[in-house]
Amino acid sequence: MTFERINPPQLAAARGFSHAVVSDRPRTVYLAGQTALDRSGAIVGDDIVTQFEQALTNLLEALAAAGGSGADLASVTIYIVDMDAYLAHTREIGKVWRRLVGTEYPAMAGIGVARLWDAAALVEIQGVAVLE
Secondary structure, three states: OOOEEEOOOOOOOOOOOEOEEEOOOOEEEEEEEEOOEOOOOOEOOOOHHHHHHHHHHHHHHHHHHOOOOHHHEEEEEEEEOOHHHHHHOHHHHHHHHHHHOOOOOOEEEEEEOOOOOOOOOOEEEEEEEEEO
16 A cells, blocks of 8 residues: 555645655654764765755665665654754755655654754754555
8 A cells, every 4th residue: 555645725735745644554664863974973064955865865774774765754854953054955955855755755844953963963864664
């Protein structure tokens, strides 16, 4: 079964996310928050778009190791240090999402935070995937 994405007309139009995602798939994968760390443990990039791409790539690598892909994401939470920079670059961030994941969006939340575990990190992405 594919996901059923629910975007009720009583709510504001969903752009870049779905209001709810329903699944009857049997296997759930909880993905730890990923920042823009490379294999050596160093943060890659000093701008929000570069860091978003690396963090999302890391999340997708963890998901692939569990047997899934971006199409299996049911929920994603993005923790953002500089919300103004994130909002100023939403078009570029959306292009990164579409290139790496596709045109379907899970239920999503963006949360502004004062800082992340690694002080150089500008964004952290956490997710839940449901696999066949």
